[in-house]
Amino acid sequence: MADIAYKGASCLYENADTLAVDSLDLDIEDGEFIVLVGPSGSGKSTALRMLAGLEDIDEGTIEIGGKDMVGVPSKDRDIAMVFQNYALYPNKTVGENMGFALKMRGVGVEERKKKVADAAKLLDLTDYLDRKPGKLSGGQRQRVAMGRAIVREPQVFCMDEPLSNLDAKLRVQTRTQIAALQRRLGTTTVYVTHDQVEAMTMGDRVAVLKNGKLQQFSAPTELYDRPKNAFVAGFIGSPAMNLMTMPIVSDGVRLGNSTLALERDQLSALHAAGLETVTVGVRPEQLELSTGDGGIEVIVDLVEELGSESYVHTHIAGDGTQLTARSLTRTPARLADTVSLHKRDGAVHLFHPETGERIGD
Incomplete structure (x- = not known):
């Protein structure tokens, strides 16, 4: 030993x-x-x-x-x-x-x-x-x-x-x-x-x-x-974390026609860094599929049914940004459907758009 x-x-x-x-x-x-x-x-x-x-x-x-x-x-x-x-x-x-x-x-x-x-x-x-x-x-x-x-x-x-x-x-x-x-x-x-x-x-x-x-x-x-x-x-996590570089707005980051809200300390860290855009990371299990109003409007590209859960691969209507969500129940979404994604409780990760280093705690 x-x-x-x-x-x-x-x-x-x-x-x-x-x-x-x-x-x-x-x-x-x-x-x-x-x-x-x-x-x-x-x-x-x-x-x-x-x-x-x-x-x-x-x-x-x-x-x-x-x-x-x-x-x-x-x-x-x-x-x-x-x-x-x-x-x-x-x-x-x-x-x-x-x-x-x-x-x-x-x-x-x-x-x-x-x-x-x-x-x-x-x-x-x-x-x-x-x-x-x-x-x-x-x-x-x-x-x-x-x-x-x-x-x-x-x-x-x-x-x-x-x-x-x-x-x-x-x-x-x-x-x-x-x-x-x-x-x-x-x-x-x-x-x-x-x-x-x-x-x-x-x-x-x-x-x-x-x-x-x-x-x-x-x-x-x-x-x-x-x-x-x-x-x-x-690299860590399967499927991979959703990573996208998006513009910063007053209360979060802009995703298509919607806003992903951030915590106050995250907004303060972004302000201190003087950034206009930021790379946002959201894991698929933090995104919930909904056919109701609100949330991030996306178009379904592929549904992977795994029995106990399914993965829904989508892109944001308008700008083409790809997002993957995990559903623990069988989803009614089908190819080319327009649905909404809502963020469940959990961390939103922020990274510098150029260096890739983590921002904030």
Whole structure:
């Protein structure tokens, strides 16, 4: 077990014009489950590989358990990797795959068998120890890869999009198993994914990256309730937050022919900033569909029925600004209908129209 510290850690690939990871600062506590999330090219996998010793640290440092890892070979960092493609030996049984790293270390046969048996019990693989990987499902193979990491008893787990090859149902099941297993083992874990739902449901804290730079590092609820900038606001949440840059009026912001009212402290913050327009963020669940008068008049573009709820995709009549609303009941709205959206109780988020930084509390 160990804590981890990224201190201004940067990585520049050969012949690249920009840093893959740019001055990353993260303090990860012993036993935490941390998720690195971001779009393709954000630097999340590179940051993980830097921790594992698979990429050079060009500037700054990374510490594990208080020890500087710059120049330390991967094999000497006491880290276990779990990859997207499982990386199992097809000619070896499940038990042999799980115990192979221990065999290479010279661990005795009996001790090796015990560690493999214990890990197999944790992962519900006991009945499959004599099978070859080709006879297993995708979820079972991923559990074998997890078992191979567990038997090493490392101080850190590094997981690079381990669920990407699984179908949607199996992903949900396996991510629940991984999160529960990590809580039981208490091993510090750094997990990379591009799926923000996966990040929000698994991580104790989540680091959101964009273009190699850290945007926000917080608990999932903090990311959702108080995004630091417009990028985080739009990336976290499914469906995405409605973000639109609109003119400021005396009591709020103008949306089409309607006004979205703001709190007094928000109006004061906008006045202090001297802005004429502002980027407004409203989550779909804060918008309620109505066929009555008042509210924001919109035209329905698409209705997604999900059974227990539906998402209504619309645009504001006149200016084309797109808005998505969530309805917990089956909506009567149909394509091309004109309806009204009313804001439910909940925060309206404000961001600077140029920098994207959050305005106010």
